[in-house]
Amino acid sequence: MFQLNDNYLKLPGSYLFSTIGRKVNEYTKAHPDKRVIRLGIGDVTQPLAPVIIEALHKAVDEMGCAETFRGYAPDLGYDFLRNAIAENDYKKRGCNISADEIFVSDGAKCDSANIQEIFGLNNKIAVCDPVYPVYVDSNVMAGRTGVYDKETETWSDVIYMPCVVENNFAPMLPKKTPDLIYLCFPNNPTGAVVNKDQLQEWVDYANKVGAVILYDAAYEAYISEENVPHSIYECEGARTCAIELRSFSKNAGFTGVRLGFTVVPKDLKCGDVALHSLWARRHGTKYNGAPYIIQRAGEAVYSEEGREQLRKQVAYYMNNAKYILEGLKSAGYTVSGGINAPYIWLKAPGKMTSWEFFDYLLENANVVGTPGSGFGPSGETYFRLTAFGSYENTVEAVNRIKALQF
Numbered sequence: 343m344f345q346l347n348d349n350y351l352k353l354p355g356s357y358l359f360s361t362i363g364r365k366v367n368e369y370t371k372a373h374p375d376k377r378v379i380r381l382g383i384g385d386v387t388q389p390l391a392p393v394i395i396e397a398l399h400k401a402v403d404e405m406g407c408a409e410t411f412r413g414y415a416p417d418l419g420y421d422f423l424r425n426a427i428a429e430n431d432y433k434k435r436g437c438n439i440s441a442d443e444i445f446v447s448d449g450a451k452c453d454s455a456n457i458q459e460i461f462g463l464n465n466k467i468a469v470c471d472p473v474y475p476v477y478v479d480s481n482v483m484a485g486r487t488g489v490y491d492k493e494t495e496t497w498s499d500v501i502y503m504p505c506v507v508e509n510n511f512a513p514m515l516p517k518k519t520p521d522l523i524y525l526c527f528p529n530n531p532t533g534a535v536v537n538k539d540q541l542q543e544w545v546d547y548a549n550k551v552g553a554v555i556l557y558d559a560a561y562e563a564y565i566s567e568e569n570v571p572h573s574i575y576e577c578e579g580a581r582t583c584a585i586e587l588r589s590f591s592k593n594a595g596f597t598g599v600r601l602g603f604t605v606v607p608k609d610l611k612c613g614d615v616a617l618h619s620l621w622a623r624r625h626g627t628k629y630n631g632a633p634y635i636i637q638r639a640g641e642a643v644y645s646e647e648g649r650e651q652l653r654k655q656v657a658y659y660m661n662n663a664k665y666i667l668e669g670l671k672s673a674g675y676t677v678s679g680g681i682n683a684p685y686i687w688l689k690a691p692g693k694m695t696s697w698e699f700f701d702y703l704l705e706n707a708n709v710v711g712t713p714g715s716g717f718g719p720s721g722e723t724y725f726r727l728t729a730f731g732s733y734e735n736t737v738e739a740v741n742r743i744k745a746l747q748f
């Protein structure tokens with residue numbers, strides 16, 4: 343008789359977005375005359391930039407012609423894309439990363455979930471609280487997280503690093519020593535960032551204790567301040583302790599197109615074994631490579647025209663972020679994020695819990711956001727709004743919230 347992977351049975355239900363969906367459906371059914379504005383999920387809304395559409399069309403035409411048709415893509419990515427990434431995302435920022443250290447994939451969700459496979463089951467993971475849930479859940483599935491405590495909503499074998507107002511939503515070095523440290527800056531859900539000195543402290547710490555940092559930089563394109571690092575490889579010594587995950591979803595609107603990459607420097611070793619060779623083996627065995635057509639679209643992101651068009655797209659969302667941030671501040675809310683990230687993190691007014699504020703906003707302003715408690719216990723009483731809506735909807739939503747009386 344077959345057996346299940348019992349670890350899957352330990353996963354607490356992922357109620358966050360399904361509960362939001364159910365509540366919104368119930369409300370709209372009961373109030374068909376109300377126009378609900380969704381500033382909840384982190385999906386983009388602007389269409390793909392013209393330069394990307396052009397690249398997609400061209401690549402599709404190539405596939406219809408015997409001379410230019412492409413079959414299986416190289417497992418680790420086409421050189422034209424890996425070279426463009428190495429040049430633009432790393433060399434231009436003074437980071438020493440070569441094209442053959444870049445592994446092209448279909449996005450940062452898969453990579454951030456899969457990367458744990460190359461590490462032993464006894465590794466202790468450390469995560470921020472609140473956190474993007476994929477890091478923890480993928481380790482639960484692997485059997486690395488111990489026992490779940492329903493009361494505290496925590497796992498016995500996970501080291502939690504609270505990100506709270508007292509530390510500006512940036513984690514402190516943990517008291518217990520972890521082996522794998524998940525960091526994400528700019529952060530989802532809090533929108534917080536760390537400066538270069540703070541990140542350097544993490545790199546030095548990881549090198550000292552022999553830990554690996556899994557650095558998720560999916561929102562790098564939203565950084566607007568000078569001293570905020572775009573890559574962990576801007577820090578001295580990161581080549582021996584850090585893996586970086588990147589995505590084309592938020593900088594270029596590829597959430598439905600699918601493209602990302604992971605950087606594993608060849609200097610990152612456990613004894614004599616380079617993690618690069620393990621990840622290459624994993625990629626070669628379990629992954630077919632991102633489609634040629636999509637990789638050509640990714641290449642267009644780095645063209646001069648592409649960079650200009652996408653700069654405007656990011657600026658469009660960040661203008662929304664500014665409107666939310668300033669609007670809520672002026673209405674007396676405690677708000678953060680929204681300067682180097684498309685997320686605004688606000689404190690629910692009075693003594694409301696995250697879900698109470700969710701219900702209140704839905705019913706009284708017809709605005710949907712995401713309860714902070716859904717990202718971890720330290721998110722309780724907080725709430726996430728995203729800047730990914732249209733400008734018109736953003737303005738309307740903020741004005742409705744401002745009009746509420748507490």
Ligand SMILES: Cc1ncc(COP(=O)(O)O)c(C=O)c1O
Pocket residue numbers: 384448449450451452454474526530558560588589590591597601602
């Ligand atoms: C922190 C973080 N990492 C990764 C992802 C997923 O990126 P992708 O669309 O490339 O899978 C998201 C998506 O919302 C995210 O918030």
